[in-house]
Amino acid sequence: MKRLPKSLPTDEVEINVSPLIDMVFILLIFFIVATSFINETGLTSKYRDTAKNSLSDQPPLSFQLPSSGQLMQNGSVVGLEEIAPIVRNAKGKSKSLILIQVSPGSKAGLATQVMDQAILGGAEAVKLSPLAK
Amino acid sequence: MRLYGRARAYEENEVGAINVSPLIDVVFILLIFFIVSATFVSLPGIEVSRPKTQTAESLEKNSILFALSQENRIFHAGEEIGLKQIPSLIELASKDRKKPVVIQSDEWADAALLAKVILEARRKAPSVSIATRKPK
Numbered sequence: 001m002k003r004l005p006k007s008l009p010t011d012e013v014e015i016n017v018s019p020l021i022d023m024v025f026i027l028l029i030f031f032i033v034a035t036s037f038i039n040e041t042g043l044t045s046k047y048r049d050t051a052k053n054s055l056s057d058q059p060p061l062s063f064q065l066p067s068s069g070q071l072m073q074n075g076s077v078v079g080l081e082e083i084a085p086i087v088r089n090a091k092g093k094s095k096s097l098i099l100i101q102v103s104p105g106s107k108a109g110l111a112t113q114v115m116d117q118a119i120l121g122g123a124e125a126v127k128l129s130p131l132a133k
Numbered sequence: 134m135r136l137y138g139r140a141r142a143y144e145e146n147e148v149g150a151i152n153v154s155p156l157i158d159v160v161f162i163l164l165i166f167f168i169v170s171a172t173f174v175s176l177p178g179i180e181v182s183r184p185k186t187q188t189a190e191s192l193e194k195n196s197i198l199f200a201l202s203q204e205n206r207i208f209h210a211g212e213e214i215g216l217k218q219i220p221s222l223i224e225l226a227s228k229d230r231k232k233p234v235v236i237q238s239d240e241w242a243d244a245a246l247l248a249k250v251i252l253e254a255r256r257k258a259p260s261v262s263i264a265t266r267k268p269k
Contacts, residue, residue, distance in 0.1 A: 017153065024160050031167035036174055040196075040235055041189040044262040045251070065244055102244035108201065109184040109240030111247065112263055116186035128248035 043115055047097055047125035060097040061090050063114055064131075067105030071114065080113055087121030098123040103131045174198060175226075178211035181239040186265040193233045197226045197258070201238040205246050216246075216253055223257040234258040 063083070064072045071078055073086065087098060098118045102111050115126045177200030199219070200208040207214050209222055223234060234254045238247050247263070254261045 017157070021153065021157060021160070024157070024164055028160060028164045028167065031164065031171050034173060035167055035171045036176065037170075038172075038174055038176070038194060038198075040192045040194075040237075040262075040264045041267060042183075042192050042235060042262045042264040043186060043189060044192070044260055046260070102248050104243060104245040106244040107240065108238045108242040108244045108247040111244035112184040112186060112238070112240075112265060115263070116188050116265070119188045128244070128251055130245040130248040130252070 043112065043119065043126075045115065045126045045128065047127045060099045061087065062099035062101055063118075065100065065102045065106035065111055065114070067103045069106060069110070071110065080110075080117060083114060083117035084121035087118050087123050096124045098126045100126065100128050101131050102128060175210040177208040177237060179208050181237050182241075183237065183264050183266045184240045185268045187268065189265045189267050192235055192262050192264070196233045196235045196262075197223055199234065199236045199250065199254070201236060201242045201247055201250060203239040203241045205243045207246075207250060216249060219250065219253040220257045223254060227257075231259045233260045233262065235262050235264050237264040 062073070063078075066072060071080060071083075078086070098115075100111060100114055100118075111128060115128070118126050172195045174195065175198070177198050179200050179202055181200055181202060198209070202208065207216065207219070209219075210226075214222065223232075226232065236247070236250055236254070238250075251261050251263075
């Protein structure tokens with residue numbers, strides 16, 4: 001018969017939780033460092049490339065941004081605050097897609113504000129299309 | 134006197150042992166909170182001044198970010214990239230899950246380049262948004 005050594009504790013065995021706590025703390029610090037709380041706000045241009053309505057129907061309502069920094073529609077200069085009423089008064093299908101034709105040299109801030117005003121006027125989709133010089 | 138004796142006996146059993154169970158509970162709750170809220174978005178690495186718009190709405194948090202600087206340079210995950218690299222980078226970053234793309238464009242960047250970046254991104258991403266800020 002095998003004898004138990006006398007030094008073995010006879011009372012109940014306690015699990016050492018210190019390594020567990022160490023590990024959990026390391027995981028916690030890793031996730032705190034790796035988490036990045038970004039909260040962006042912005043505009044989404046919800047157009048579909050498959051929707052081909054340009055040939056048979058009337059062409060989409062379009063605005064031009066030449067490199068001079070102006071904003072034009074059909075060759076005449078319009079102001080930023082006029083866009084929302086123009087879009088709102090546009091009939092039927094031309095409202096579904098607003099085209100913004102941007103030339104190299106025009107500023108992204110202005111293009112974004114035109115998109116914003118068009119969405120404010122009730123446009124369903126806004127497309128930025130680059131014009132080759 | 135009996136009560137005193139009992140309390141004393143209890144104290145003698147656990148000499149100076151701090152009860153760590155509440156600490157572990159709190160740490161576990163914090164850990165679970167950070168695991169759940171972790172999204173691992175790689176930031177573009179530059180700060181741009183976003184255009185002000187009125188209709189801005191909150192965008193998806195777990196999206197792929199690109200930045201367009203004032204000097205018309207494109208950044209992604211801390212590195213400058215070219216226009217033609219955008220579709221392959223989106224494919225690499227989304228890993229079969231269709232992640233939306235957010236473009237942080239500077240107010241004074243070239244609008245034609247922004248339009249080209251959007252066109253390139255749309256080839257792979259389900260939706261492309263432009264990051265803006267609300268006017269104060």
